[in-house]
Amino acid sequence: MGFQDKGQRHGSTLYSEVTDQIIAQLEEGILPWVKPWDDGRVPLGLPRNGQTGRCYSGINVLILWHMVFDRRFHWQRWVTYRQALAMGGHVRKGEQGTTVCYADKFIPKRNDAEQASGGEEPRQIAFLKRFTVFNLDQCEGLDDDSANGPVTRNEAVLIPRADALIEASGADIRIGGDEAYYAPAFDHIVVPPPHIYYEPINWYRTALHELGHWSGHPSRLDRLPKTSFGSPEYAREELVAEMASAFLCAELGIVPTVRHADYIGSWLSVLREDSKAIFRAASQASKAADYLMNFLPPTEAGEDRVSEGRLAA
Incomplete structure (x- = not known):
């Protein structure tokens, strides 16, 4: 349609x-x-x-x-x-x-x-x-x-907001190894320990990216593709998780220094074939970010969002 x-x-x-x-x-x-x-x-x-x-x-x-x-x-x-x-x-x-x-x-x-x-x-x-x-x-x-608010909020005193969100989500997050991924079949996340990151602030960006995938589980937002790595559907899901992480970092006051661009080639392929793909992915990323931000208490979750379908302008 x-x-x-x-x-x-x-x-x-x-x-x-x-x-x-x-x-x-x-x-x-x-x-x-x-x-x-x-x-x-x-x-x-x-x-x-x-x-x-x-x-x-x-x-x-x-x-x-x-x-x-x-x-x-x-x-x-x-x-x-x-x-x-x-x-x-x-x-x-x-x-x-x-x-x-x-x-x-x-x-x-x-x-x-x-x-x-x-x-x-x-x-x-x-x-x-x-x-x-x-x-x-x-x-x-x-x-x-x-x-008058801070321009950059990387101070450690504010990062606990991200810790609170991660804990409140109830996600099964396993710390260890040297790879980060979400395993849909087992519904758990694996993230390397913060100390192996050159700048530990980037651990949050990675964890939030994987939580973006986690939000798409059938028991949650029911968004995950049924296809495997390398497919256009997989690339779209990576695009959703990437943007969801960026939206969450902005709201939580996290300024990561690492820029994950591993999927640029596949993203370009998807966008060239479908001019609506970025609109869908951005909408799904906002829904994922909203879903995760809602785990914080109301006073922590910030102000309401205005979606494309509810633009109060």
Whole structure:
């Protein structure tokens, strides 16, 4: 079932635009979901709506992160033109906005009536809708309360939040050896001990990556592929776990120094064949990150996310 944007051309264009941009970055060896958070300019974390404070999710995270670093913005907060006015400020004249989107479904009235009369479930049609948002750097009269927060939060005092999440998940994590992997058949994770990492902070990035896979078990989000290493489905799952780890690291204040790019070739193959693949993977990565963050107490889990299907903009 394809997506439509009140006449599919707009949705298809957006899929192609975003996918082509990510392909270009991967071809240069750049992972779009991993950014130099410790460059001293922008607070660590996921992009948030400046009025509601809720996180964007899915493909919108990649779109907004790219713009933050491409245009050297200082904030992770974004608002629509109307929201800026409602908050007592305004978007500066001449500023160019950034397109974000949400995916949702609707039931055509004719289709609804026809199938209802035949006793069938109405057929839903998915669509993709665009919104334009502006970074707080592009606005006047607005303040970002997060500006006073730490830009980099690698301090050991904050890493226990990741420890708390890992423990609260209840995942069977076995420390040892020199390989990291998730074994679906036995539902356990194997991660090398932190001391063998050149910089122990990277242990968290690895553990969260494997927890991303763990979240896809049939008893949880039921997402894992039935195929083996090397298949397109396997590459898609690695892409989901990679982005889920990046989203979790951003939320937990972890800035890993290692950049795992082992699957770039297979990711490129998947994205070149399907312009919607990165949208699906990013959406699943956000669902995995949400699932894992929810193991933390409400006061620790942070603010609500805004998914593509619930974009409060």
